[in-house]
Amino acid sequence: MMPMVELNNLSVTYKTKQRHVTAVDRVSLTIDERDSIGIVGESGSGKSTLAMAILRLLPEQAAEVTGEVQFNGTDLLSLNESELARLRWTELAVVFQKSMSALSPVHRIGVQMSDIYRMHETKVSKREARSRMVALLHMVNLPERVYDLYPHELSGGMMQRVAIALSLMHQPKLLILDEATTALDVVTQGQILDEMLELERKLGITRIMITHDMSVVASACNKVAVMYAGRIVETGLVKQVLTHPLHPYTQGLLRSIPSFTGEKENVRGIPGSIPDLALLPTGCIFASRCDHAVELCRQVNPDETLFQQGHRVACHLVGGELAHAH
Structure with a gap:
């Protein structure tokens, strides 16, 4: 069965006279029909830019988009405005954060x-x-x-x-929700997510959910892609990634969430901040904030390693030659 959405080396660079900022860096992702995937990460990770690039809503004079966005076998980046207009609303739809x-x-x-x-x-x-x-x-x-x-x-x-x-x-066949429940209280958010899941079952919708809230992904998505500084660092089924996170960034995100059950542990944030996207490092994008980083991490960008059931991780310390040193 052909995937509904295939992103192949999708990159977005914002250009000004002074600098070029790579907000999305060579993202490749596959989304099957009737699937639901949550894209998570800190603010500034490039999640919303990724969504806007898929929908071709970025200003062409300010943002350079390269790669492919295949939607049911058609590259959306190659369509003209009239062809794209026929797909918007009818095939592709979006719910933005600021509905008010x-x-x-x-x-x-x-x-x-x-x-x-x-x-x-x-x-x-x-x-x-x-x-x-x-x-x-x-x-x-x-x-x-x-x-x-x-x-x-x-x-x-x-x-x-x-x-x-x-x-x-x-x-529509594909629905993108960009932080669509962020501004709501927890009870209302839960009600709307339950309603969305029921609607998706009835209408057969495929969903991409952009959020920084891991609990939303855990309760409302089948798959998850963890995004950091414009790159996807870990993808897989929600039950895999949230229970057995392999990338240090994913582990850090989960440690920063307070638990209502189980052992009472100190909630810790990830030290440091997202690097300047105008000055991307040659090695792993997360190396400057990673407690386990070695010299190879700072020099070479890691390839993805595929584990069971489509669980993918881009880290030298997982599945690569440095795995035993972790």
Whole structure:
């Protein structure tokens, strides 16, 4: 079976007169149909840039994108604007982080939803559009009255549900959520994630979830890709990576999360900060913050090592010649 999404050596470089910043560096990733993958990492790791590159939403004059983004066998980077416009909303959709500011504050929710819908469904009447939008609101557990409300009359959780309803308008094959539940309280976040999982089962959607929250990935994703300073350092099934993390960065991320059960341990952050992406090192990108780094780590960028069930790690200390020294 052909994967739905294949990223092949995808790189994004932001260019200014003074410097070039490599925000995404040769990322390769495969996502199967109806799969759900969480892309996690610290702020500044390049997660949102990766999502915007897949959707071709980066400004061409400021960002150079190279590599391939294969979507059902079509390279999205090679399409012209009209070809891409036909895929957006209908095949590809996104839910952004700041849903509270996603809609116009001076127009009612339903009017805006219907206008967006009728841009693609030009022969649909206003009455038919309203009926379709109300059904979408019900799908995300919102009452019909929301159709006639203004954005400021909704809570953050309700606005997030509206944003999700908008993304599902044309039943897209691929849905990208970029920190879509970050601004919500834990209870509302849990409710929306449960609703998303149920919708995905009903509609057969494939999902990419961008987040810095490991608990979101643990509860709502099948696979995980750990991203650091523009590179993917570890990928695999959630149950593999979160229970047996192999890369030192993944281990550090998990140590920084407080546990509600089990032994009470000191919660520790990872010392240091993400390197300057305009001055990338020749070796492992994480070497300057890694407690186990040796000279080889600082000089040579590690290749990926494949373990069982697709668990991949890019680290000299795991699976390579230095594995026994770890």
